[in-house]
Amino acid sequence: MATQRTIRTWMAVDAVLVVVLLVLVVGRLAGGSGTDDQAGPSASPTVQVQGPTAPSTEPVSFRLPSGNIACTLAPGGVTCTIASFTYRPPAVAGCDGDTGHVLVLNADGFAFDCVNGPAPAVAGDDVPVLEYGSQVTSGAYTCSSATNGVTCTDDQGVGFVLARASWRELP
Template identity: 35%
Template sequence: MRVLTLPFLAMIASLVPLLTPEAEALPANAPAIAQSSEDSFSSNGFIMPSKNIYCVIYGDRLRCEIVSQLNPMPPQPASCNLDWGNGLSLLKVGKPFVTCAGDTVFSPNYKTLAYGKSWSKGGFICKSRTNGLTCTNPRGNGFFLNREEWKVF
């Protein structure tokens, strides 16, 4: 086993400040350069006033989840060995499909989409109503979702 000498340790200690970046204050009027991924993710989604349905857009996909699960629950295909029946996904082209996923898109930072209001981003449009949520893609395909039923079109 080698024993490090005191001069060697002193040299290493003198290099530590060079390896540790120091934060610099930005001018008060400086624009933000980047946001954390949580902020970016949260700004791309919303939650319904009931807190039962929430959606997010990422890439070319809109994914909406429902806490109470789809009703009626569709049969789980053999090709899905993850969570099934927690929501629907919609691409920019094509019909929606039941999501098979081992994760969630929930964020506590989503803004509430009030009943009677619409949300649009990336070509997707979602309309919040007291009887449920309707979302469409740029081609007019979409879905309706509430705790009693769901439909794709």
């Protein structure tokens, strides 16, 4: 008899949990459907671009919508970080740390940077998003966001393409 009572108790607890879960799911779905701002108040800011590019002489930081790649452009150059990648990282002479996570483009050209310490994390919601299909410019440097990664170049076309699965030096 005690076994049947235990089974009934657990069935009642399970039923209550299922009802609570359904209420949460319905509340979550209903909460996002009646507003024009579907992302809600915690949405990430976006990099403001006007037309195909927004030239600037100020530093501009952004992340791709995935958050895996983040970059900072300034008139003096570009630095991009990638939190997670599957390509084979290049060797950097004299580096005792990790390579593959930080790329730099400046007047000296393109290079991977040596990272001593933990790898960069995925960019947070506080970093503005550069939507896919958009680009931003600071000084002589332009970065373009796409579903297959980021492309950053200087005004001579020197630069790189960076994605989770690969990287490529330009031109």
